[in-house]
Amino acid sequence: MNSRITPSEPFPEDLNVLMDSEVEVLNSKLHRELDHEYVHEDGSSPETESRLEQVTEELDFRDLVSESPKDAPTDQTPADPFDLMEANATDHAPRTTTRAAGPDSSEPGVEHHAG
Template sequence: MTAKSFLSPEDPFPADVQALPDARLHVLNSLVHRQIEREYVGASGPNPETEFRLEELRIELDRRESLAKPAMDLPAPPPCGAPLPA
């Protein structure tokens, strides 16, 4: 693997995460999560910049999720004790 799997607080971060395509937003979210995991393992704890970035990404992901339509309608589960379909 040649690329880092985390985004340190010193690495560049987009000024406007709303402008990012979905795939890039998800990759960035993964990189920041990996970074905060590294910081929690370290003795100093999470960096405020990493926490800020993670919160910004969470807000944008939540916004997009609230605007998304359901991918498909799933049937309601059978009542408890009902036999499962064959």
């Protein structure tokens, strides 16, 4: 058994035609190859990185499509998955919070209570 896929091995032209489990296996094999390249070679191969990026995008796309609302009326045109990806990225943007300084403190966000 070969748990890696080297840059010289064939790679599917179109990931869309693969079953989920096949894409997941490719993902695993590419991660193992990347680990091998870092440990036993002078770093990662551009081919391995490119393949991993393709597989990651495919998995992200499939995750997003599977998370789309299943209760949508059937007479509507399905949502464009790329619009869903963009909306999802906006929903998960890092959030920052600002805390006010305490009344007797020069440290922001620290409150002092009289005892």
